[in-house]
Amino acid sequence: MQPDLHVCPCQIHPSSSAISSPLLYKDCCQPYHDRLYDPEDNKANTAERLMRTRYSAFVLIKPEYIVKTTLPAQQSFLDVNAIESWAKETDWAGIEIVEHTPKLGKRHAQVEFKAHFKPTNNAGNLVDKIQAHHELSTFVKVKNKANNDARWYFLDPTVAMTMTQKQPCICGSGEKFKRCCGAYLV
Ligand SMILES: [Zn+2]
Numbered sequence: 065m066q067p068d069l070h071v072c073p074c075q076i077h078p079s080s081s082a083i084s085s086p087l088l089y090k091d092c093c094q095p096y097h098d099r100l101y102d103p104e105d106n107k108a109n110t111a112e113r114l115m116r117t118r119y120s121a122f123v124l125i126k127p128e129y130i131v132k133t134t135l136p137a138q139q140s141f142l143d144v145n146a147i148e149s150w151a152k153e154t155d156w157a158g159i160e161i162v163e164h165t166p167k168l169g170k171r172h173a174q175v176e177f178k179a180h181f182k183p184t185n186n187a188g189n190l191v192d193k194i195q196a197h198h199e200l201s202t203f204v205k206v207k208n209k210a211n212n213d214a215r216w217y218f219l220d221p222t223v224a225m226t227m228t229q230k231q232p233c234i235c236g237s238g239e240k241f242k243r244c245c246g247a248y249l250v
């Protein structure tokens with residue numbers, strides 16, 4: 065199949081009537097995926113947009129994009145192969161943004177969402193009704209001091225980092241960890 069001519073995965077909602085004119089992949093998440101989050105263009109302007117492109121990357125099995133959109137200080141802790149096999153094993157059924165909080169404090173945002181999936185057995189047959197991962201994800205906006213460019217990154221709460229609360233934050237903000245991203249990584 066040619067995914068670029070299909071409806072973007074992030075435009076598929078489990079109750080199909082919720083999105084009246086869904087975008088095609090080529091007009092939605094593909095430009096982000098193809099440029100692999102290139103600093104020059106196509107950076108996601110909001111945490112919700114970044115969240116959607118990450119969901120589509122899971123559906124289309126693009127683990128590099130998942131890594132690149134995670135906070136740089138956490139990227140080396142991620143297991144690309146594990147992300148890839150999890151994405152492959154999941155039969156995704158749509159995304160529902162429950163709530164987007166675009167500004168939390170100075171540089172954070174949160175997106176509450178439900179990523180729906182079909183529980184299947186090894187033979188690929190549906191074994192139960194559609195279920196959802198219901199999550200609240202935190203994002204941090206990082207400013208590149210060299211060019212004043214700012215972009216959103218996913219703050220991964222599953223990455224165990226040995227940080228003392230008084231160290232400078234992993235996002236590079238210059239604030240203490242506990243007053244910055246540490247507040248969202250518990
Ligand atoms: Zn999309």
Ligand SMILES: [Zn+2]
Nearest residue numbers: 233235244245
């Ligand atoms: Zn921080």
